[in-house]
Amino acid sequence: MSPSMNEPALSVHGLSKSYGKSSVVGPLDFALPPGSVTGLLGGNGAGKTTTIGMVMGLIEPTAGEIRVFGRDLSRERYEVLGRMNFESPYVDLPHRLTVRQNLRVFALLYDVADVEAKIEELADALALREFLDRQTGRLSAGQKTRVAIAKALVNDPQLLLLDEPTASLDPDTADWVRGRLEAHRATHNCAILLASHNMNEVERLCDRVLMLKEGAIVDDDSPARLLARYGRANLEEVFLDVARGRAGAAS
Numbered sequence: 001m002s003p004s005m006n007e008p009a010l011s012v013h014g015l016s017k018s019y020g021k022s023s024v025v026g027p028l029d030f031a032l033p034p035g036s037v038t039g040l041l042g043g044n045g046a047g048k049t050t051t052i053g054m055v056m057g058l059i060e061p062t063a064g065e066i067r068v069f070g071r072d073l074s075r076e077r078y079e080v081l082g083r084m085n086f087e088s089p090y091v092d093l094p095h096r097l098t099v100r101q102n103l104r105v106f107a108l109l110y111d112v113a114d115v116e117a118k119i120e121e122l123a124d125a126l127a128l129r130e131f132l133d134r135q136t137g138r139l140s141a142g143q144k145t146r147v148a149i150a151k152a153l154v155n156d157p158q159l160l161l162l163d164e165p166t167a168s169l170d171p172d173t174a175d176w177v178r179g180r181l182e183a184h185r186a187t188h189n190c191a192i193l194l195a196s197h198n199m200n201e202v203e204r205l206c207d208r209v210l211m212l213k214e215g216a217i218v219d220d221d222s223p224a225r226l227l228a229r230y231g232r233a234n235l236e237e238v239f240l241d242v243a244r245g246r247a248g249a250a251s
């Protein structure tokens with residue numbers, strides 16, 4: 001049976017990761033509707049990168065199930081890989097290839113129809129033109145991040161996993177990249193899972209926030225409802241409440 005059009009872009013059930021006897025994530029259960037933007041917030045070591053890494057297929061889950069558009073990622077990965085993509089500071093693009101060569105390789109891997117047109121589109125969208133023919137390893141951290149985001153958009157994904165996508169960007173560039181991500185979400189009805197320590201970014205982009213603490217979801221709500229429930233003016237204060245164990249009144 002083919003998956004329904006209304007299938008969540010991503011759903012995880014009982015997803016967990018342990019190293020030896022030490023449990024670092026889970027069991028987690030959540031689902032992302034198509035076109036939604038969900039922030040994954042939590043202090044250092046809360047399990048954000050591990051969670052995203054499991055969905056990306058970079059970290060083997062200890063238990064649980066991951067479904068992307070209804071397909072079980074452990075058994076039907078190749079059915080959905082073309083509809084998803086990711087950006088992570090932990091995954092470097094080959095340093096010796098130029099930016100153009102890197103984008104070309106990924107466009108070919110994803111079977112993009114008109115590779116050169118896509119590279120041109122991404123060069124404009126992420127302002128890469130001035131270093132398109134430079135070796136990727138010789139770019140600054142912020143320039144590399146823009147290239148990594150371009151790579152993440154190369155196949156017009158409908159599920160995008162982002163691990164602190166603007167951490168190395170200056171405030172102006174970060175703001176502008178957020179605009180690109182919003183545009184991509186709108187034009188492709190793309191669901192985004194975004195790990196971030198930047199509370200302004202989360203308030204701007206996300207319609208829902210999952211608060212992680214010691215590998216467990218301790219709160220799950222829209223930014224507006226979290227502010228109201230914790231009686232706070234901004235998400236940073238909510239984050240501190242959660243991190244320091246001052247629970248907001250559950251509605």
Ligand SMILES: Nc1ncnc2c1ncn2[C@@H]1O[C@H](COP(=O)(O)OP(=O)(O)OP(=O)(O)O)[C@@H](O)[C@H]1O
Pocket residue numbers: 019024042043044045046047048049050051
């Ligand atoms: N290979 C590993 N072996 C053992 N423990 C690990 C390993 N990788 C991660 N951990 C532990 O798993 C926990 C979650 O780490 P993770 O990187 O997912 O956190 P995070 O929320 O992304 O943190 P940060 O905000 O610091 O990036 C941490 O306690 C970390 O020490």
